Amino acid sequence: MQNLTIVMYHYVRPLAESRYPALKALELDSFRNQLAYIDRNYNVIDMEQLIAAVGPDEEPLPERPLLLTFDDGYRDHFQHVLPLLRARSWQGSFFPPACSVVDRRVLDVNKLHFVLASVVDPEVLVKYVYDAMDEVRDDYGLETNEAMFARLSSDSRYDDPCTTFVKRALQRELPEAFRMNLVDKLFSRYVSSDEQDFAGDLYMAEQQLTELLDAGMFIGSHGCQHYWLNSLDRQAQIEEVDNSLVFLEDLGVSRKDWVMCYPYGGYDESLLGILRSRGCAVGLTTEVRLADLDSCDPLTLPRLDTNDLPSAPAPPE
Ligand SMILES: [Zn+2]
Secondary structure, eight states: OOOOEEEEOOOEETTSSSTTTTOEEHHHHHHHHHHHHEEEEEHEOOOHHHHHSSTTTOOOOOOOOEEEEEEBBBHHHIIHHHHHHHTTTTOEEEEHHHHHHOOOOHHHHHHHHHHHHHHHHHHHHHHHHHHHHHHHHHHHHHHOHHHHHHSSSSSOOOOOOOHHHHHHHHISSHHHHHHHHHHHHHHHTOSSHHHEEEEEEHHHHHHHHHHHHHHTTEBOOSSSSSGGGHHHHHHHHHHHHHHHHHHHHHTOSSSSTEEOGGGGOOOOOOEEEEEEEEEEEEEEEHHHHHHHHTOOOOGGGGOEEEEOHHHHSOOOO
16 A cells, blocks of 8 residues: 655745734744654655656655645745745645736635634624625525535634635525625735735746746646536536636646646546546545555645644654
8 A cells, every 4th residue: 555645735935924914824834844854754755756656657656655735826925835845845736717817816714714714703703694694584595594604614633613604605505695704804904905915915927937847836727716526517627627727827837747736625527537538647636544555546636725734843853
């Protein structure tokens, strides 16, 4: 059995001294500690090694292999992650959604993160969502506020019940047009009224992605609009995939043996068929476990979250 550890990162920044210290991000010092931990316990592999391992030749991987992945194309990755990876001569794999790079739009999910980081008491946001739901309850046939809270607020790995409710209600539960409008309103009220400017600070630009490639890093697809791809019909799935490939090609990424990282981990059989027909070599989900390369489908490899690995300083020898 060949087990591979794939680690997933999102925001990595000097959090305590940043403008949004309450953001759910990995503190830069913790990231440094985690890299040291990985160095002591694993062998970091390149994406090209993984592609060769799951390909027809089944090239062997080193002992205790580990792959580093970074989702969403944050400027954090260029500014803070790249120098640390270069210093260790390690490759990271980066997955920017095309719309945030090209259109300078802030993803809904990111808007919500910064709203939550800006509003100290999440009950304020629950109240805001309740009030908005009250206004459209009959139009959309919504259940009562209390019933929805009870249904959505439990079983989160990381968040309190109020935050969990707000995230789930605004990320996928409420009708799409309604919740997107609500997120926009919250974002301009509590975070920034200039989305383009904010996106410029939050995400890498094409120039920085090119520099990542020049530094030997790997870049793969994370879709265009960062949709739940399993919620789209087949034609929309095809457009998301193909447009993201055009975006990657413009950056200089090869169309041969490309890699898909599913936004929110969402995929279905229809999507997998599209990916196979376009020569996708590896697909990354958000299922939390080690990848057993002998039994896993290479298009649905699980990953660990950074929180699953120790990030404290090493104990003294
Ligand atoms: Zn993402």
